[in-house]
Amino acid sequence: MVAVPIKNVLTTCPFCGTGCNFYLKVKDGLPIGVLPSRNHPVSRGRLCVKGWNAHEFITHPERLREPLIKTAKGLRPASWQKAIKFTADNLQKIRDKYGPDSIGVIASARCTNEENYLFQKFTRAVLGTNNIDHCARTCHSPTVTGLMRSFGSGAATNSIDELPDAKCILIVGSNSLEAHPIIGWRIRTAKDKGSTIILVDPRKTDIGIFSDLHLKILPGTDVALINAMMNVILAEGLEDKDFISRRTEGFLELEEAVKKYTPEYAQEITKVPSDLIIKAARTYAKTKPASIVYGLGITEHTKGTDNVSSLANLAMLMGNVGKPSSGVNPLRGQCNVQGSCDMGALPNYFPGYQLVEDEVVRNKFEEAWQVKLPPKKGMTSSDLFKEMLAGKIKALYVIGEDIVMSEPNSTHIIEGLKKLEFMAVHDLFMCKSAEFADVVFPASSYAEKDGTFANADRRVQRLRQAFKPMHGTLPDGEIIIRVAKAMSFDLETKNPKEIMDEIARLTPIYGGVSYERLDSENIQWPCPDKTHPGTKTLHQKEFSRGRGKFFAIEYRAAEELPDEEYPFILSTGRILFHYNVGTMTQRTKILSREFPDNFVQINDEDAKRLEIKNGDFLKVSTRRGALNVKAKVTPGISEGVVWMPFHFAQSMTNFLTNDVFDPLSKIGEYKVCAAKIEKI
Numbered sequence: 129m130v131a132v133p134i135k136n137v138l139t140t141c142p143f144c145g146t147g148c149n150f151y152l153k154v155k156d157g158l159p160i161g162v163l164p165s166r167n168h169p170v171s172r173g174r175l176c177v178k179g180w181n182a183h184e185f186i187t188h189p190e191r192l193r194e195p196l197i198k199t200a201k202g203l204r205p206a207s208w209q210k211a212i213k214f215t216a217d218n219l220q221k222i223r224d225k226y227g228p229d230s231i232g233v234i235a236s237a238r239c240t241n242e243e244n245y246l247f248q249k250f251t252r253a254v255l256g257t258n259n260i261d262h263c264a265r266t267c268h269s270p271t272v273t274g275l276m277r278s279f280g281s282g283a284a285t286n287s288i289d290e291l292p293d294a295k296c297i298l299i300v301g302s303n304s305l306e307a308h309p310i311i312g313w314r315i316r317t318a319k320d321k322g323s324t325i326i327l328v329d330p331r332k333t334d335i336g337i338f339s340d341l342h343l344k345i346l347p348g349t350d351v352a353l354i355n356a357m358m359n360v361i362l363a364e365g366l367e368d369k370d371f372i373s374r375r376t377e378g379f380l381e382l383e384e385a386v387k388k389y390t391p392e393y394a395q396e397i398t399k400v401p402s403d404l405i406i407k408a409a410r411t412y413a414k415t416k417p418a419s420i421v422y423g424l425g426i427t428e429h430t431k432g433t434d435n436v437s438s439l440a441n442l443a444m445l446m447g448n449v450g451k452p453s454s455g456v457n458p459l460r461g462q463c464n465v466q467g468s469c470d471m472g473a474l475p476n477y478f479p480g481y482q483l484v485e486d487e488v489v490r491n492k493f494e495e496a497w498q499v500k501l502p503p504k505k506g507m508t509s510s511d512l513f514k515e516m517l518a519g520k521i522k523a524l525y526v527i528g529e530d531i532v533m534s535e536p537n538s539t540h541i542i543e544g545l546k547k548l549e550f551m552a553v554h555d556l557f558m559c560k561s562a563e564f565a566d567v568v569f570p571a572s573s574y575a576e577k578d579g580t581f582a583n584a585d586r587r588v589q590r591l592r593q594a595f596k597p598m599h600g601t602l603p604d605g606e607i608i609i610r611v612a613k614a615m616s617f618d619l620e621t622k623n624p625k626e627i628m629d630e631i632a633r634l635t636p637i638y639g640g641v642s643y644e645r646l647d648s649e650n651i652q653w654p655c656p657d658k659t660h661p662g663t664k665t666l667h668q669k670e671f672s673r674g675r676g677k678f679f680a681i682e683y684r685a686a687e688e689l690p691d692e693e694y695p696f697i698l699s700t701g702r703i704l705f706h707y708n709v710g711t712m713t714q715r716t717k718i719l720s721r722e723f724p725d726n727f728v729q730i731n732d733e734d735a736k737r738l739e740i741k742n743g744d745f746l747k748v749s750t751r752r753g754a755l756n757v758k759a760k761v762t763p764g765i766s767e768g769v770v771w772m773p774f775h776f777a778q779s780m781t782n783f784l785t786n787d788v789f790d791p792l793s794k795i796g797e798y799k800v801c802a803a804k805i806e807k808i
């Protein structure tokens with residue numbers, strides 16, 4: 129008997145923005161397992177439980193294997209030719225009847241850079257609108273907006289592999305060991321090397337177990353806390369005066385604004401004891417190098433941009449920017465959410481954060497693509513969905529996202545989808561949003577295509593095709609090329625390598641990126657030319673905007689606070705065993721076995737008062753809906769706060785969340801709304 133050889137294909141994990149690399153093991157043309165890459169600078173031979181199981185969902189029997197078109201009897205199989213023509217005809221008809229801005233495109237942080245580049249090119253050059261956005265709007269749009277206005281670049285300032293050398297790590301609103309486990313492990317390494325860990329979080333997450341200080345903050349009060357830390361630093365003269373005068377502007381306004389935020393005043397707002405605030409401020413100020421790491425606990429608020437700029441203020445106050453193992457480091461969510469932003473899957477930017485309203489930039493793209501482009505910025509996804517509900521958006525093209533599950537207030541999203549005249553969806557599986565579509569395309573997974581992802585520290589890395597697309601499926605990029613062709617536009621690209629060459633030609637921060645280089649290195653942007661090594665640490669000599677800008681920020685409360693009827697704060701987030709809307713992880717046996725269903729965490733004192741025991745079924749209600757879920761009683765969460773994950777299609781937490789938005793970044797307030805708990 130001849131043994132069947134196993135092929136090991138080096139690729140990038142399709143789950144979180146940490147960007148671990150592994151070898152996908154392929155036998156007989158099918159994935160059978162993964163092996164971590166020892167040399168990878170981020171993962172260093174390790175993976176989390178999701179990465180170890182990243183092969184299983186690919187061959188799940190529920191994979192979509194043929195296009196579907198809506199009929200009177202529901203969605204029914206159709207040929208590729210028919211589905212492509214149906215899509216092109218409908219988009220054309222709606223564009224001609226209502227104008228290009230009546231169409232919206234939701235791109236995907238699960239797709240490659242090359243595919244996102246094609247989506248935005250298709251949206252701008254073929255549909256004629258800038259109405260393109262993606263899930264960064266629901267996770268790190270405040271990072272892009274906040275860090276852009278403070279530093280001039282909306283990305284992580286430093287590298288993940290610098291974390292173990294930080295002497296102090298301030299973690300704000302990030303459950304890193306569950307949401308970004310390998311980054312959590314690098315933080316643990318820093319701790320083992322003597323680093324002081326300060327955690328700011330309403331919950332004592334696993335990181336809280338080994339952190340030196342835990343500031344159990346009331347959700348939505350971060351600005352008050354950070355202002356109070358700066359108040360302490362300034363009162364004690366600990367600020368980096370030289371850095372402030374040489375590298376920043378706006379300091380006097382900041383100094384004035386934080387005067388009233390004494391630790392005692394902040395205690396009233398945040399519920400963090402003033403002595404802990406003082407201790408945290410002194411520790412962060414006196415320990416160098418000090419790194420700030422943050423997650424969605426900072427961003428998913430109506431004040432998300434303010435929160436991000438507050439952290440930027442704190443880092444600049446101590447001169448902690450532009451140096452190794454320091455800076456302000458957002459932990460980006462999905463595998464390629466950084467890359468989707470980089471590629472211009474945003475309503476206001478071409479690839480590389482080049483403004484669509486800048487005539488010189490627009491002329492460059494018009495010349496390259498040989499087409500007239502729309503001059504005004506488009507709508508964010510939050511605005512698109514609002515206009516969809518108002519009946520003004522007539523068609524939606526959603527690629528690899530499940531907006532019914534991921535957007536706040538799912539009921540509003542469903543009502544909006546029902547008003548559309550046409551909706552197209554690409555996905556691996558039949559997701560909640562696809563149920564409302566007129567056409568559904570079966571897409572190929574990360575293992576079936578070439579391309580690149582950019583991770584949380586701006587690292588551009590290869591995805592390598594391990595085997596041909598599963599029978600009946602096509603890569604998302606190929607589907608878009610076919611739809612464009614049916615609309616008489618040739619996207620003029622043949623393969624992902626050539627698309628990257630086009631990206632490099634038109635995108636200065638990716639100027640030196642090529643598949644030849646990516647074969648032997650992964651490159652952190654900005655990398656302006658072929659001889660540039662890439663950039664581990666941003667803003668070393670000067671900020672991308674010249675001087676770093678302090679913003680004087682006042683604390684403003686969340687939009688919906690507890691009251692008599694809804695006395696709890698409901699906050700939401702991720703768990704280790706599942707990933708975002710669960711499309712892939714809920715189809716992975718081990719992951720589903722560990723956490724098969726939704727739950728609500730409740731403080732043990734609150735539980736005692738309400739006579740709730742661990743495992744009891746509770747009805748969690750907000751002004752938008754109600755869900756019945758099991759109780760997880762824990763002392764680790766603050767009194768008056770309950771917390772739920774949002775991964776479960778059978779019990780969608782976003783039926784409860786509040787669709788109010790940050791006016792600057794347009795992110796929804798997933799982290800704070802008022803809720804009621806009843807035992808059933």
Ligand code: SF4
Binds near residue numbers: 143171180
């Ligand atoms: Fe994949 Fe993130 Fe886990 Fe790394 S930490 S293996 S990138 S899910």
